[in-house]
Amino acid sequence: MSKKVVVLAEAREGALRNVSFEAISAAKKISDGGEVVAALFGQDVSGLANSLFEYGADRVVLVEHPHLNFYTADGYSQALLAVVDQEKPEAIVLGHTALGKDLSPKVASRLQTGLISDVTSIEGEGDDAQFIRPIYSGKAFEKVEAASEPLFVTVRPNNIEPLEAEAGKTGTVDTLSVDITNLRTVVENVIRKATDGVDLSEAKVIVSGGRGVKSEEGFAPLKELANLLGGAVGASRGACDAEYCDYSLQIGQTGKVVTPDLYIAVGISGAIQHLAGMSNSKIIVAINKDPEANIFKVADYGIVGDLFEVMPLLIEEVKALKA
Numbered sequence: 001m002s003k004k005v006v007v008l009a010e011a012r013e014g015a016l017r018n019v020s021f022e023a024i025s026a027a028k029k030i031s032d033g034g035e036v037v038a039a040l041f042g043q044d045v046s047g048l049a050n051s052l053f054e055y056g057a058d059r060v061v062l063v064e065h066p067h068l069n070f071y072t073a074d075g076y077s078q079a080l081l082a083v084v085d086q087e088k089p090e091a092i093v094l095g096h097t098a099l100g101k102d103l104s105p106k107v108a109s110r111l112q113t114g115l116i117s118d119v120t121s122i123e124g125e126g127d128d129a130q131f132i133r134p135i136y137s138g139k140a141f142e143k144v145e146a147a148s149e150p151l152f153v154t155v156r157p158n159n160i161e162p163l164e165a166e167a168g169k170t171g172t173v174d175t176l177s178v179d180i181t182n183l184r185t186v187v188e189n190v191i192r193k194a195t196d197g198v199d200l201s202e203a204k205v206i207v208s209g210g211r212g213v214k215s216e217e218g219f220a221p222l223k224e225l226a227n228l229l230g231g232a233v234g235a236s237r238g239a240c241d242a243e244y245c246d247y248s249l250q251i252g253q254t255g256k257v258v259t260p261d262l263y264i265a266v267g268i269s270g271a272i273q274h275l276a277g278m279s280n281s282k283i284i285v286a287i288n289k290d291p292e293a294n295i296f297k298v299a300d301y302g303i304v305g306d307l308f309e310v311m312p313l314l315i316e317e318v319k320a321l322k323a
């Protein structure tokens with residue numbers, strides 16, 4: 001049976017995050033020919049609706065309010081519940097982002113439905129859809145079916161391919177007025193840390209450093225390689241604990257979970273807690289001077305050598321390829 005599916009489009013600093021398009025792609029599979037409605041929250045964000053149509057949304061429900069300019073669990077849950085109340089969807093899809101992880105359990109519990117979180121792929125369509133999600137820190141995968149309505153799913157960024165964009169596709173934008181009240185917190189402003197641009201959780205390429213990098217300055221070649229490849233810099237907890245870099249870069253069980261197309265692990269031993277955050281990357285390259293390092297067990301390509309010799313050579317090769 002075809003289904004109506006509501007997707008929450010995630011916007012940040014005036015731009016939609018890729019995961020919004022991946023969520024629409026997931027919603028299309030779940031809808032099995034039904035309607036995919038993108039919920040778009042914020043202030044002065046109506047201009048973003050066109051991209052949602054181009055990537056497959058059939059309709060957009062726009063909720064604009066000053067209190068939706070920045071995410072708060074109270075504000076966004078009121079807006080999403082209002083959209084669900086109006087649309088009565090059979091399914092809801094969010095990105096498994098910091099926002100989605102915070103919002104989804106709150107809304108699912110209000111709707112008294114189950115939550116299938118951190119989905120990395122979907123097999124089948126409509127009523128036959130089965131959701132694949134990692135368990136035991138990525139050491140195994142389980143296949144889950146929905147047992148309650150509405151079906152509520154969060155999808156891990158970088159795992160489900162967005163649909164091919166249909167340039168110029170448009171659709172109907174319905175405006176829904178929601179009275180956002182009783183906020184326990186109001187975000188006045190967000191002061192971002194200076195970063196090198198690419199968001200770690202959505203990066204297609206990550207160059208990640210461990211304790212083997214030895215110092216803050218040791219991260220410079222990793223940053224250079226990441227810039228050349230249009231990627232982001234990550235780190236092991238070992239490197240963060242040693243104060244070579246900020247904890248916001250930490251990847252692993254207690255850091256960020258990432259699935260880039262290419263993960264280059266530099267001077268990282270491959271402790272189980274680190275693997276929990278990156279072992280599902282599509283291609284893993286490890287550079288380590290210890291041939292017995294655990295990281296080589298998950299690596300597709302391994303370079304046994306001193307990173308301070310290997311990194312400059314790698315950077316020169318990439319520069320030559322780009323020239």
Ligand code: FAD
Nearest residue numbers: 210211212236237238252253254255267269273274289307
């Ligand atoms: P090390 O284990 O010290 O490894 C350094 C590596 O660099 C070695 O393999 C060495 O051979 C190599 N090396 C050294 N010099 C060179 C050189 N010149 N050239 C090439 N290679 C070189 N860790 C995480 O990363 N993420 C987490 O989220 C996380 N969560 C944790 C949660 C808990 C509850 C616990 C207990 C631990 C957690 N850890 C986490 C820590 C984890 O167990 C490891 O201690 C940590 O990952 C080690 O970091 P590392 O590989 O950078 O350092």
